[in-house]
Every structure is written in C-alpha cells, then in structure tokens.
Amino acid sequence: MMDQGEHLVEGKVVEVFQQGGYPCACVSVRGVRWVVRADLIPDVEPGDRVLFQGRIALARVEEAGS
Amino acid sequence: MKFVDEYRDPRLARELVAYIRHRSSRPWPIMEICGGQTHTLIRYGIDRLLEGAVTLIHGPGCPVCVTPLEKIDRALAIARQEEVIFTTFGDMMRVPGTGGDLLSVKARGADVRMVYSPLDALDLARQHPDREVVFFAVGFETTAPANAMAVWMAKKEDIRNFSVLVSHVLVPPAIEALMEDPETEIRGFIAPGHVCTVMGYTAYEELAERYQIPFVVAGFEPLDLLQGLAMLVDQLEEGRHEVQNQYTRSVCREGNPHARALVEEVFEVTDMTWRGIGVIPASGLRLRASYAAWDAEQKFQVDAIHREESSACIAGAILQGKKKPVDCPAFGQLCTPEHPLGAPMVSSEGACAAYYAFRRFQEAGA
Numbered sequence: 001m002m003d004q005g006e007h008l009v010e011g012k013v014v015e016v017f018q019q020g021g022y023p024c025a026c027v028s029v030r031g032v033r034w035v036v037r038a039d040l041i042p043d044v045e046p047g048d049r050v051l052f053q054g055r056i057a058l059a060r061v062e063e064a065g066s
Numbered sequence: 067m068k069f070v071d072e073y074r075d076p077r078l079a080r081e082l083v084a085y086i087r088h089r090s091s092r093p094w095p096i097m098e099i100c101g102g103q104t105h106t107l108i109r110y111g112i113d114r115l116l117e118g119a120v121t122l123i124h125g126p127g128c129p130v131c132v133t134p135l136e137k138i139d140r141a142l143a144i145a146r147q148e149e150v151i152f153t154t155f156g157d158m159m160r161v162p163g164t165g166g167d168l169l170s171v172k173a174r175g176a177d178v179r180m181v182y183s184p185l186d187a188l189d190l191a192r193q194h195p196d197r198e199v200v201f202f203a204v205g206f207e208t209t210a211p212a213n214a215m216a217v218w219m220a221k222k223e224d225i226r227n228f229s230v231l232v233s234h235v236l237v238p239p240a241i242e243a244l245m246e247d248p249e250t251e252i253r254g255f256i257a258p259g260h261v262c263t264v265m266g267y268t269a270y271e272e273l274a275e276r277y278q279i280p281f282v283v284a285g286f287e288p289l290d291l292l293q294g295l296a297m298l299v300d301q302l303e304e305g306r307h308e309v310q311n312q313y314t315r316s317v318c319r320e321g322n323p324h325a326r327a328l329v330e331e332v333f334e335v336t337d338m339t340w341r342g343i344g345v346i347p348a349s350g351l352r353l354r355a356s357y358a359a360w361d362a363e364q365k366f367q368v369d370a371i372h373r374e375e376s377s378a379c380i381a382g383a384i385l386q387g388k389k390k391p392v393d394c395p396a397f398g399q400l401c402t403p404e405h406p407l408g409a410p411m412v413s414s415e416g417a418c419a420a421y422y423a424f425r426r427f428q429e430a431g432a
Contacts, residue, residue: 006129006130006155006157006204006205006208006209007102007414008208008260008263037185037215039215039324039328040211040215040322040324040325040328041322041324042324051260051263051316053208053209053211053212053260054182054183054184054185054209054212054213055182055183055185055186055212056183056185056211056212056215058208058211058263058264058322058325059263059264059316059317059322060316061315061316062314062315062316063315
C-alpha cells in the first residue's frame with residue numbers, strides 16, 4: 001500500500017485524539033493501524049468507518065442499507 | 067471480509083449481468099472516468115460479460131497518466147538539484163520523462179524518496195531544515211485536500227524549506243472537452259466515486275442537462291459498477307439524463323464541505339495541459355498567489371521547461387477513449403511495465419497497465 005498514496009483506503013476509527021494541536025484519528029485497516037488527520041470530518045467518532053487518502057480522512061462510509 | 071465480500075457476491079453479479087443484458091436494446095457506449103474503475107472492470111471481466119449490451123470506453127481518470135511530459139521534466143530538473151529531497155507517490159517514480167524517470171535520477175545520486183502522504187514530506191522538511199523538500203502534488207480532486215493541507219500547514223507553521231510541484235486536474239472540464247468532440251460516441255458516464263466524496267456531484271448535474279447525457283456516481287467494487295451500469299442502461303432505455311448516486315455509502319450531493327473549503331483556500335482554477343490531449347481550459351489547479359512561497363516551479367524557476375509529446379505512445383487517444391490499449395502496435399511488445407513508453411503502462415490506474423496485468427495482451431496477438 002505504501003506505493004499507492006494517491007488511493008483512497010477504507011478503515012474503522014478506533015480512537016480520536018489531538019496530536020501536535022491537530023485533530024487525529026487512529027484507523028484500523030485489516031488489522032493495521034494508521035494515524036490520520038481528522039480535520040475534514042470534525043465529528044468523526046470511534047466506530048465510524050472512513051475513507052482516507054494520504055493520511056487525511058475525507059469521508060465517512062455508511063454501512064450498506066443504513 | 068466485511069465491506070468487501072458483499073460487493074463481490076457472484077450470485078448478485080450474475081443477476082445484474084442478466085438484468086443489463088435483458089434491459090439493453092443495443093451496445094450502449096458508456097465511459098467510466100476513473101482508472102480505478104477501469105481496473106475493476108478489466109480484472110473481473112465485466113466488459114466481456116456485457117459484450118453486446120454495453121460497450122465500455124475507458125476514460126482519462128488516471129492522474130499519473132495525464133500529467134504532462136513537461137511537468138515530469140520539471141520534476142526531474144528539480145530532483146537533480148543537490149540541496150533537494152524530492153518526494154512523490156510511488157506511481158510517479160517510473161513515469162518516463164524526456165531524459166529518464168525519477169527512479170533513474172535517484173540511481174544517479176539524487177535524493178528522491180517515495181512517501182505515502184504530503185504530510186510525510188512536510189515532516190521531512192521539519193527534520194531537514196538545511197534541505198529543500200519538494201512534494202510532487204499530482205492528482206484529481208481526490209488528492210487535492212491532502213496536498214492543500216500540507217501547504218496550508220507549511221504556511222501556518224512558517225516552514226519555508228517545503229514546496230509542492232503542482233499538477234492537479236479536474237474531472238468536469240475533461241468531460242466537457244470529451245462531449246464537445248463532434249466524433250464522440252459516449253452516451254453515458256460512470257462518474258468517479260472517490261472524486262465525488264470530496265466534490266459532490268452538482269457539477270455533473272449541469273453537464274447532464276447541457277449534454278442531455280446520464281451519469282451514475284459509482285464505487286469501485288464489481289457490484290458497484292454493475293449496479294451503476296444497470297442504472298445507466300435503465301436511463302438510456304427510458305430516454306432520461308439524470309445524475310444518480312449508486313455510491314451512497316460514501317458520497318452525498320454536496321461532497322465534503324470542509325475539504326472543498328480547504329482546497330478553495332489554497333488552490334485556484336487554471337488552464338491545464340493533459341498528457342496526450344493538450345490544453346483544456348479551466349481544468350487544473352494551481353497555488354493561489356498567497357501561497358506562492360510554497361510553489362516549487364517558482365522557487366526553482368523551472369516553469370520555462372516545455373516539451374513536445376513523443377509520437378510513439380498513443381496515450382492521448384487511449385485517455386480520450388478513442389482507442390483501447392490493444393489497438394496500440396507497441397502494446398505488450400515495445401511497451402511493457404518493465405519498459406514503458408508512456409504513463410498508462412506504468413500507473414496502477416493506467417488502462418494499459420490494467421490490460422497488461424489481466425493478460426489482455428493476448429488480444430493484441432503479443
């Protein structure tokens with residue numbers, strides 16, 4: 001995945017916190033945890049699924065049928 | 067696997083294929099814009115399953131492929147400078163410029179590094195205040211927020227040894243250019259789902275009305291695309307030209323307003339050269355004047371570099387959907403992933419790479 005930074009990746013938010021004065025989220029992708037910036041989804045919460053690109057969360061993913 | 071398996075269910079896929087074949091009265095020419103969608107269609111053989119019902123035309127939605135040759139040469143010129151750490155996504159490393167690619171420049175001693183995010187490049191600038199760190203900011207609307215954020219943070223934190231080489235393109239003006247071509251055969255569009263997560267799809271509503279052509283915003287899994295194609299065929303058979311959203315789990319009509327505001331803060335719309343296509347008015351992004359200090363083209367004075375495209379690669383015709391990779395005499399022979407003539411054979415979203423990876427080179431008799 002490291003050579004495809006332009007791709008969007010989907011994962012589940014496990015933690016939301018502040019780092020260096022910026023809002024961040026820890027996102028689990030198939031068991032691998034990524035720290036991403038959460039500025040652009042300010043109301044993101046643990047348990048949400050998100051799409052991120054280049055360590056920036058861009059969109060919340062709603063469960064199918066919800 | 068949750069969130070994957072349900073979009074690859076073979077029983078549902080067969081039902082959707084049967085529905086489209088039953089519903090379609092002719093082989094509707096439909097373009098999928100995004101290179102990621104092209105890869106799914108070729109990988110799962112969806113184009114072959116729908117032969118006679120839908121003719122899939124591959125669009126220009128591979129950001130690496132449409133980055134113009136002169137921009138690659140500007141990247142090479144910057145990367146060769148001794149004080150520079152040049153950073154890029156992996157896809158750009160092997161895209162050929164006039165005198166090689168970033169990987170070959172790296173092999174000759176330049177400090178070229180693959181990063182996962184522009185924020186990683188910004189971290190490098192913090193760690194190496196004595197070096198100039200440049201990030202190659204390439205992509206469609208999807209990558210613009212991350213690149214905008216890196217530049218916005220550099221300004222906020224006054225990090226002056228960081229800059230970006232911008233080659234950002236926009237989807238709606240490209241669609242407009244395709245539809246203005248009097249020879250176009252396109253009758254419907256699969257709109258790019260990931261671009262729409264950021265930008266929404268109001269711009270496509272204007273295009274649908276102006277050109278009387280239907281759009282369906284679709285995702286990237288096989289069932290996403292089959293459902294999107296079924297929705298398009300329904301519209302075409304009923305003479306409708308609406309914008310429908312198949313990718314509701316990620317896309318809403320307005321997109322992400324926070325991301326759009328950040329992009330608007332840092333970038334402004336400009337004319338842009340597309341590799342193999344030429345200049346499309348108002349189809350790109352550049353840094354606003356207030357962010358000029360972080361513009362690598364100005365900092366390294368490489369904006370005078372101009373190049374003509376090679377005639378050996380038919381990328382322009384492929385990116386406009388006028389030809390398929392197997393129509394190229396070089397495909398699979400002179401042009402392979404190991405020895406690419408053009409970007410569509412290198413990029414993970416390139417149509418030529420998709421055809422090669424999924425063995426379509428046999429169709430070309432290679």
